[in-house]
Amino acid sequence: MSTETAGGERESRRSGPLVRVTRWMENLSDTTYAYLLLLPVFVLLGSIAIYPLLRTFEMSLFAQTFTGLGEFVGPGNYVDLFTGNMDRYLPGQPTFLPQSFGIQGLVTSALTMTLLFAFVSVFFETIIGMGQALILDQDFYGRRWIRAAIIIPWAVPVVIQGMMFYLMFQPSIGFLTPPLADLGLLAPTNTLNDPASATFVIIVADIWKTSAFMALLILAGLQSIDRGLYDVAKVAGASKWQQFKHITFPLILPTIAVAVLFRSVAAMRVYGIIDIVSSCTVVPSLSCMVVESFFSGFNAAAGTIAFTTAAIIGLVVMSLILWQGEEAI
């Protein structure tokens, strides 16, 4: 205040463009002001997310030929995609829908490989994350360091995570390949170019990296449980297993359900780890197919797969949000 009186002029009497903007902003209604402050978010998300999404959809409505975009065909590409006519624009051997329901058929189909990857890795991540969370929930000396060690994989860059597992399973150096090949889990030679083996390695890599994330979510659920319940159970003579079965598990089940569904949606975006450990032509995730067909010059095919992926994920997220309702916020 003293500085203003020293200037001999009150703030509201000053003029100039900055002051005018400030005064204009002061007099806005709450709603107008809210939308004004959200403007940068709208611009950023509008140009980087919504505009490209619309353009992707537009691209998917034009015929795909080997020379470029053809005439407008409406939903024709989506029909082609689900009848297998689009497969010739996919790089390498992969198809969109599985040709057979054996392991080989499932992992060489873009759709089922992605779903299989999401399902299997999230399943194990939940179980391992639950184990890690139960440990971190205890009070013991050095807990801080153990927690740091468990979180670390989550903070490892995807490219380095990929190098780790590439170097562990590369058949000419990896010491893990021969024993696992003996068990019949991996192909003994050319391991990372075999679709089933490469999918196995990629799932293991994803479980290693993302279990910690599940652990933290489940831990938050565990710590919100009223400790008094355990005291009551102890007095009643319940064993640790009974306490887990009747108190802990039912109370964290909703947290786990939401975490699992959102993690599955995120897992369906898998791309980087495949690109490093194996190659997109060997392990055909949906994101992989978009990138590969785009760089082969098949924009309509890329757009069709991209929009199909977005639609699948969008439907899951929308139904989740409707199911969770206001609680989601």
Add this chain to the structure above:
Amino acid sequence: MATIDDTDEPDGPLNRWVQRAIEDPERVYRALFYTAMIFFMVTTLFPFYWLLVLAVTPNSEIIGGGFIPEIELFGATVPFPLPVPQGFNPGAFVDVFREIPFHLYMLNSFALAVTTTIIVLVVASLAGYVFGRLEFPGRAVLMLAILAISYFPPAAFVVPLYDIFAGNAVNIPFTDVALFQSIELLNTPGSMVLPFSALFMPLSIFILTTFYGQIPDGLEDAARVEGTTRLGALFRVIMPLSAPGVATAAVLTFISVYNEYFFSSIMATSPQAGNWSPLVGGILSYQTQYTTSFNLMAAASVVGVLPMLILVVVAQERIVSGLTSGALKE
């Protein structure tokens, strides 16, 4: 239990342990607890150990394998449970910077991460203030829309974005009407910072909404009575008071950008440090150009992951609170 009678004690350490465990089930849980803890420690830390083993092993020894030595144990020959280095050659950590300018790739990653973090903090602060402190029509719908967008796969955006960043015209969707000609952004920071900001902003918005919403109205009112502008109150009062929340959003954004793969590998078309290729480009160069220098790949990975290890140890609390509050909101 200390009350066990010495004369009843069975023979052998295992039998003794079992006997005590039956009398005191607590011991079994404790044993299970430590076994599980050691198991998780070994599985999470083993890949780092493997990188170190490969990095210090001279490359000529790597192809031969034989990382699992046989050892003599009670007269029998058994394989040692951990791989050990074959020789010792720390020079790989120097060569990593000599073969390609690996430090420049890391600097690029830092520059991209810092720029993105600043943009995200400013934009998400405005949004967090709006969602956390103002009541207005459309609030819930907008938050849901931002949440939904954050779950769309980057692959759904990449093709048109690449076209724009390559300098093609920006058309109104579903028409041939060109809005404007874009400037070429591929191989510049812009082509990565823009997608990163859009991709990682939603999480920061949700974190900051929670923190800003918790500041009592009285403090903001007091600042306004003192003569602060509306924006001034946000940046001079609410943001400093929510310092832990801002730090959380900053740490998570920084880590996410440093770790990002999809746009980092696509938008930097030539993996050259001079073309703003980040860490991803540096490590992939070793995989594609030095295909048999496995010790260099491992050493580069060790160097590249060090900043994240330090950050996790230093900022552990922030990461945990950010991931749980942000993700449970979502």
